[in-house]
Amino acid sequence: MSEERQEQGTPLQSRLLQIGIGIGGALVFPIIAILLSFVIGAVIVLITGNNPLAAYLALIEGAFGSAEDFGRTLVYTTPLIFTGLAVAVAFRAGLFNIGGEGQLYIGAITAAWLGVSLGGLGLVAIPLALAGCLVTGFMWGSIPGFLKAYFGAHEVITTIMLNFIGINLAYYLAQHPLRQSGPIPGTESIPYGARLPLLGLSLGRANFGILIALLAALVLYLLLWRTGLGFRIRAVGLSPGAAEYAGMGIGTNTVLALAIGGSFAALGGGVEVMGVYGNMDVPFVANLGFNGIGVALLGRNHPAGVVLGALLFGGLTSGAQEMQFATDVPLQLASVLLAVILLLVTATKLVEFIIGKRARALAGVHLEKGLGG
Amino acid sequence: MAESEAGTGVAGATAPVVLEMRGVTKRFGEVTANDHISIELRRGEIHGLLGENGAGKSTLMKILYGLYSPDEGEVFVDGERAEIRDPKDAVSRGIGMVHQHFTLIPRLTVAENIVLGAEPRKGFSLDLDGAVRATEELSERYGLHVDPRARVANLSVGVQQRVEILKALYREARILVLDEPTAVLTPQETEDLFGTLKELVGDGLSIILITHKLGELIGVGDRITIIRDGKVVGTVDASSTDEGALARLMVGRDVLLRVEKTDVKVGEPRLAAENLVVHANTGVTAVDGVSFEVRGGEILGIAGLDGNGQTELAEALAGVRRVESGHVRLDGEDVTSWGADARQQRGLAYVPEDRGSKGLVQDFSLYENNALKTYDERPFSRFGWIFPKVMRRRAAENLRAYDVRPADPDARAGSLSGGNQQKAILARELSGDPGVIIAAQPTRGVDVGAIEFIHRRLLEQRSESKAILLISLELEEIRSLSDRILVMYAGRIAGELGPDATDEEIGLLMAGRGAEKSA
Numbered sequence: 001m002s003e004e005r006q007e008q009g010t011p012l013q014s015r016l017l018q019i020g021i022g023i024g025g026a027l028v029f030p031i032i033a034i035l036l037s038f039v040i041g042a043v044i045v046l047i048t049g050n051n052p053l054a055a056y057l058a059l060i061e062g063a064f065g066s067a068e069d070f071g072r073t074l075v076y077t078t079p080l081i082f083t084g085l086a087v088a089v090a091f092r093a094g095l096f097n098i099g100g101e102g103q104l105y106i107g108a109i110t111a112a113w114l115g116v117s118l119g120g121l122g123l124v125a126i127p128l129a130l131a132g133c134l135v136t137g138f139m140w141g142s143i144p145g146f147l148k149a150y151f152g153a154h155e156v157i158t159t160i161m162l163n164f165i166g167i168n169l170a171y172y173l174a175q176h177p178l179r180q181s182g183p184i185p186g187t188e189s190i191p192y193g194a195r196l197p198l199l200g201l202s203l204g205r206a207n208f209g210i211l212i213a214l215l216a217a218l219v220l221y222l223l224l225w226r227t228g229l230g231f232r233i234r235a236v237g238l239s240p241g242a243a244e245y246a247g248m249g250i251g252t253n254t255v256l257a258l259a260i261g262g263s264f265a266a267l268g269g270g271v272e273v274m275g276v277y278g279n280m281d282v283p284f285v286a287n288l289g290f291n292g293i294g295v296a297l298l299g300r301n302h303p304a305g306v307v308l309g310a311l312l313f314g315g316l317t318s319g320a321q322e323m324q325f326a327t328d329v330p331l332q333l334a335s336v337l338l339a340v341i342l343l344l345v346t347a348t349k350l351v352e353f354i355i356g357k358r359a360r361a362l363a364g365v366h367l368e369k370g371l372g373g
Numbered sequence: 374m375a376e377s378e379a380g381t382g383v384a385g386a387t388a389p390v391v392l393e394m395r396g397v398t399k400r401f402g403e404v405t406a407n408d409h410i411s412i413e414l415r416r417g418e419i420h421g422l423l424g425e426n427g428a429g430k431s432t433l434m435k436i437l438y439g440l441y442s443p444d445e446g447e448v449f450v451d452g453e454r455a456e457i458r459d460p461k462d463a464v465s466r467g468i469g470m471v472h473q474h475f476t477l478i479p480r481l482t483v484a485e486n487i488v489l490g491a492e493p494r495k496g497f498s499l500d501l502d503g504a505v506r507a508t509e510e511l512s513e514r515y516g517l518h519v520d521p522r523a524r525v526a527n528l529s530v531g532v533q534q535r536v537e538i539l540k541a542l543y544r545e546a547r548i549l550v551l552d553e554p555t556a557v558l559t560p561q562e563t564e565d566l567f568g569t570l571k572e573l574v575g576d577g578l579s580i581i582l583i584t585h586k587l588g589e590l591i592g593v594g595d596r597i598t599i600i601r602d603g604k605v606v607g608t609v610d611a612s613s614t615d616e617g618a619l620a621r622l623m624v625g626r627d628v629l630l631r632v633e634k635t636d637v638k639v640g641e642p643r644l645a646a647e648n649l650v651v652h653a654n655t656g657v658t659a660v661d662g663v664s665f666e667v668r669g670g671e672i673l674g675i676a677g678l679d680g681n682g683q684t685e686l687a688e689a690l691a692g693v694r695r696v697e698s699g700h701v702r703l704d705g706e707d708v709t710s711w712g713a714d715a716r717q718q719r720g721l722a723y724v725p726e727d728r729g730s731k732g733l734v735q736d737f738s739l740y741e742n743n744a745l746k747t748y749d750e751r752p753f754s755r756f757g758w759i760f761p762k763v764m765r766r767r768a769a770e771n772l773r774a775y776d777v778r779p780a781d782p783d784a785r786a787g788s789l790s791g792g793n794q795q796k797a798i799l800a801r802e803l804s805g806d807p808g809v810i811i812a813a814q815p816t817r818g819v820d821v822g823a824i825e826f827i828h829r830r831l832l833e834q835r836s837e838s839k840a841i842l843l844i845s846l847e848l849e850e851i852r853s854l855s856d857r858i859l860v861m862y863a864g865r866i867a868g869e870l871g872p873d874a875t876d877e878e879i880g881l882l883m884a885g886r887g888a889e890k891s892a
Contacts (some may be wrong), residue, residue: 135470149869185687225761226747226758226759226761227757228749228754228756228757228758228759229757231741231744231748231749231759232748234737235734235737235741235745238734238735238736238737239730239733239734239735239736239737240735241730242730242731242732242733242745243734244693244713244731245691245713245723245725245732246691246713246714246730246745246746247692247712247713247715247746248714249712249713343549372440
């Protein structure tokens with residue numbers, strides 16, 4: 001029963017060992033979930049009378065087979081990194097941010113508006129418009145924070161409800177004050193000079209948005225682990241009681257974590273408009289915000305994990321189109337695979353049962369925590 | 374296995390063995406909680422099971438009660454091999470368990486609680502009169518007086534414990550296991566309990582008494598089995614041992630049970646409460662007009678049974694609970710409206726009683742916990758950035774100085790034992806050179822070795838003219854450390870005593886009977 005753990009070796013060795021176990025443990029679980037889901041997916045493909053191996057090869061080929069395919073994967077990955085980060089930062093503070101969808105739309109309409117009105121400035125318009133997204137996202141995201149901190153309204157409910165308001169507010173603005181002259185509902189297009197440039201390198205449509213997304217992940221990492229604010233957010237998330245006793249304001253940190261999450265998702269909407277579409281159409285691309293929840297879940301709410309999770313989501317989405325061309329397997333298989341992966345990641349006990357005790361010991365805390373990572 | 378010969382001299386040595394656990398081993402992953410433990414219980418014996426927290430006592434008893442299954446080893450009841458798979462098996466073998474945390478339903482009556490799960494029936498309905506009759510009979514037979522129709526919620530803790538014992542007896546227990554039964558009792562109630570236990574063994578019952586308090590067993594036990602790190606280190610005859618010898622067996626080295634106190638010149642009042650009124654979470658008044666001063670170089674002890682307002686008092690003083698009326702002063706300055714961090718910066722250290730959820734962030738590393746209150750101050754932080762390297766270095770020093778094991782700043786706080794967690798909190802709180810220290814239950818659930826260490830550190834602070842408020846449920850601790858003792862009862866100060874007050878004097882105040890006596 002003695003819970004004392006006697007560390008062997010020098011502090012450095014033991015630290016490296018801990019980091020190794022930490023990374024290994026963090027990866028074991030999602031990887032097993034992914035492999036299992038591919039097995040289950042194979043069964044489904046077999047039932048539909050197709051060859052699973054051919055389907056998977058086409059899927060991987062479609063996602064990573066050529067520079068152009070990879071470029072398309074990056075285009076799908078980019079917004080998911082932002083919305084994944086939006087969920088992750090809130091989760092680190094012990095909060096569920098289900099409002100990524102609405103926050104992304106707020107960002108998209110902000111970028112569409114600023115991109116057009118500042119379009120004459122050329123490239124200078126880009127940072128200005130994206131900064132605008134950060135501001136509107138921050139304000140929008142702080143609303144559920146205030147409702148939670150001062151009125152006790154649960155953030156799950158309020159963020160879901162704010163999705164409806166955010167989406168429809170953005171649609172209203174896109175169709176009325178900001179509507180373009182023409183039959184298609186949507187905003188004016190941002191001049192090409194004020195859009196995010198393509199990456200080139202024969203990566204097809206991949207643009208600088210992916211670099212901004214990676215930068216955002218790095219920023220979140222530094223924020224969480226290298227600033228006092230991040231220290232508070234993590235303390236509040238892991239133990240509100242201890243954080244309060246240490247004199248950290250729970251309310252302030254709740255507002256800030258949700259507001260920062262709002263900024264990330266809104267930035268994702270802005271990058272989508274300025275990098276991919278050039279304007280905000282009605283309807284606009286759907287479900288990026290909701291998929292961010294899955295990305296964060298898969299990435300264990302760690303910025304690096306979010307990037308990997310988003311790449312998996314993006315790769316599956318991108319590869320599925322190619323798979324549908326090449327084989328008779330419908331593109332929906334990708335959605336099924338994603339859903340199974342998430343189910344397995346959530347149902348920790350099930351995977352624990354399947355993979356047995358040894359792997360469980362390796363995964364250690366991560367399994368115990370389930371969502372918590 | 375490690376059975377010593379000491380047991381053979383006991384009066385009841387010829388009595389038949391009613392329970393034997395032989396070579397019981399239980400592993401949890403890498404940890405061996407019980408390592409070939411053998412223990413035997415004779416008919417009519419009170420057998421003490423002594424060990425520090427985490428030594429493996431509870432695991433062993435959970436195996437006996439069918440809550441865990443052993444990896445190795447056997448259990449014999451009345452000489453017959455018993456396969457105990459669940460508590461039902463245990464009960465049918467005549468084993469009864471009184472848990473540390475009661476399992477009574479507060480809204481039901483005593484009789485209803487006692488028969489719960491084995492209710493007498495009349496046709497399809499409950500025979501409540503039968504339950505009352507059965508309860509009366511039992512309490513008559515064993516001299517355990519209770520009112521069968523009283524609601525459990527209205528009973529004192531001591532009486533609730535009696536109900537728990539009756540519950541086991543109603544199920545015809547012949548072997549009774551009591552897990553830390555005195556933890557919640559006043560000295561008088563403890564004495565009553567031991568009287569009852571002696572009567573029960575007189576009637577032929579056999580009792581296993583689990584405790585980590587050394588002195589307790591010497592008065593009541595026949596034999597005492599000591600467990601350390603999951604192994605039996607000896608079984609001794611209670612009449613031929615003393616506290617020092619038991620402590621040595623329990624900890625594995627010599628332990629100073631009572632640390633020496635030096636004379637310290639008492640200085641100015643540093644912490645003061647003036648007519649403090651504080652509410653509990655439920656909105657009920659928990660602290661009801663409490664006033665006192667703690668001076669530099671002085672330890673003021675606050676004694677009292679759990680739940681008499683001590684927790685809320687400590688929280689209000691530390692700034693994490695709202696003060697309804699009255700004032701808190703730090704070095705003469707009114708800090709009533711200040712937050713916890715402002716008070717901390719002003720030199721107030723606070724060791725909260727709920728170490729697990731309030732004192733530490735379990736999933737933070739030790740270095741992060743060490744900086745939990747100062748992460749935003751130099752040298753840990755500048756311009757909003759924090760410097761984990763500096764935190765780690767400072768933590769390593771602190772952990773070594775306070776003998777925290779492992780002294781690894783990257784270890785997760787939650788992986789440490791209770792004693793080491795508490796030392797880590799102490800390291801954080803005391804390293805900032807505070808002027809005032811509030812220590813709430815600083816040694817609860819902490820092993821003897823760590824208790825000695827913590828007591829020394831508190832006395833050290835006292836010699837440095839710090840003002841220390843010590844809140845504890847352990848009378849022995851209050852008495853050995855305090856210069857003055859206040860007893861809290863129902864949110865008020867029931868009286869003030871000196872450190873040489875007797876158990877009885879303190880006990881009466883703890884039970885709220887001080888006023889009656891003086892009136």
